[in-house]
Amino acid sequence: MLPSVFRCVRPVSTTLALNRPLAHFRPHMDPDPSRPVERAIRTKLTNSLLPDHLEVHNESHMHAVPPGSESHFRVLVVSSKFEGLPLIQRHRLVNEALKEELSSCVHALAIQAKTPEQWGSNPTLAKSPPCMGGSRGDHTVEEKLKAGRE
Amino acid sequence: MNSLIRSTARCLRAGAAVYLPRQADGRVLAASARLLCAAADLQKDLGNMVKKDKVVVFMKGTPAQPMCGFSNAVVQILRMHGVDDYAAYNVLEDQDLREGVKVFSNWPTIPQVYFNGEFVGGCDILLQMHQNGDLVEELKKLGIHSALLETEKESK
Numbered sequence: 172m173l174p175s176v177f178r179c180v181r182p183v184s185t186t187l188a189l190n191r192p193l194a195h196f197r198p199h200m201d202p203d204p205s206r207p208v209e210r211a212i213r214t215k216l217t218n219s220l221l222p223d224h225l226e227v228h229n230e231s232h233m234h235a236v237p238p239g240s241e242s243h244f245r246v247l248v249v250s251s252k253f254e255g256l257p258l259i260q261r262h263r264l265v266n267e268a269l270k271e272e273l274s275s276c277v278h279a280l281a282i283q284a285k286t287p288e289q290w291g292s293n294p295t296l297a298k299s300p301p302c303m304g305g306s307r308g309d310h311t312v313e314e315k316l317k318a319g320r321e
Numbered sequence: 322m323n324s325l326i327r328s329t330a331r332c333l334r335a336g337a338a339v340y341l342p343r344q345a346d347g348r349v350l351a352a353s354a355r356l357l358c359a360a361a362d363l364q365k366d367l368g369n370m371v372k373k374d375k376v377v378v379f380m381k382g383t384p385a386q387p388m389c390g391f392s393n394a395v396v397q398i399l400r401m402h403g404v405d406d407y408a409a410y411n412v413l414e415d416q417d418l419r420e421g422v423k424v425f426s427n428w429p430t431i432p433q434v435y436f437n438g439e440f441v442g443g444c445d446i447l448l449q450m451h452q453n454g455d456l457v458e459e460l461k462k463l464g465i466h467s468a469l470l471e472t473e474k475e476s477k
Contacts, residue, residue, distance in 0.1 A: 209376070209456070238360035257329050257451060258442060258446045258450075259440070259441070259442050259443075259446060261430075262442060262443075262445070262446065263427075266428065266429055270429075273429040273430070274429070278430075279391065279430060280430060281391070281445055283445065297445075297448070299390065299391075300390035300393060300394045300444075301331070301390050302387050302389075302390050303387055303388055303390050303393055304388065305381045305382065305388035305390075305392075305413070306389075308447075309413075309438060311416070311419070
């Protein structure tokens with residue numbers, strides 16, 4: 172059984188998962204613990220944007236989703252492909268590269284898209300604002316956490 | 322305070338909008354046709370919604386009570402610039418709106434910000450525009466004088 176990159180690690184029941192501790196939680200379909208969604212994001216961004224520098228941070232633990240989720244990410248992409256492009260076009264390039272993840276598992280994606288020159292003069296990773304609990308009990312987020320399972 | 326109530330009221334109004342197309346004689350269409358019609362109607366409505374006000378935000382929650390850190394960041398940035406009078410649509414109240422606006426903007430996440438009917442971006446972009454001074458300029462183009470300009474004047 173091939174591991175699917177779109178499978179998100181999730182507990183057996185999403186409703187129960189939100190209410191009980193996940194002490195017995197097992198990533199039942201992917202024995203590889205190195206996070207398939209994060210790997211897919213890294214691979215796709217590398218292939219499409221040929222970055223000088225790339226950081227992919229899983230920030231799901233900062234949000235109201237079960238431990239082990241791969242739903243909220245922050246990416247920092249430094250690429251000369253962004254030269255001359257306004258921010259919105261840069262972000263659209265990133266969105267395009269991660270289209271499949273964004274329509275399945277990934278619920279939130281924070282993006283920093285810099286040219287090598289911009290990164291050189293300000294090499295800092297921005298911080299995400301604190302969660303306000305919106306994902307808790309959110310049916311759409313539960314669906315995303317389920318994505319790729321069937 | 323009044324402007325806050327106004328933007329909240331506007332948001333509630335949008336959340337209560339019902340997209341139920343009917344045929345000319347008043348009969349309701351079959352479910353699948355209704356869904357397609359509703360989706361097309363929503364895209365048309367969104368076209369109007371983003372043009373009706375100078376500043377339009379699609380967010381989770383309301384400006385008074387944001388339900389997401391990223392949406393809250395947008396609200397706080399606008400507030401810092403003294404922009405209190407804007408249309409805020411709560412996508413958590415309407416799943417069709419939530420999905421429809423992503424199609425309309427061709428943008429996968431919420432929040433989404435529009436200036437004069439034109440899509441600006443999400444939280445990250447607004448934050449960077451705020452940090453590099455572009456937001457003050459863009460607001461000026463909308464005829465909005467940023468409150469931060471006053472603060473700058475006072476400190477000089």
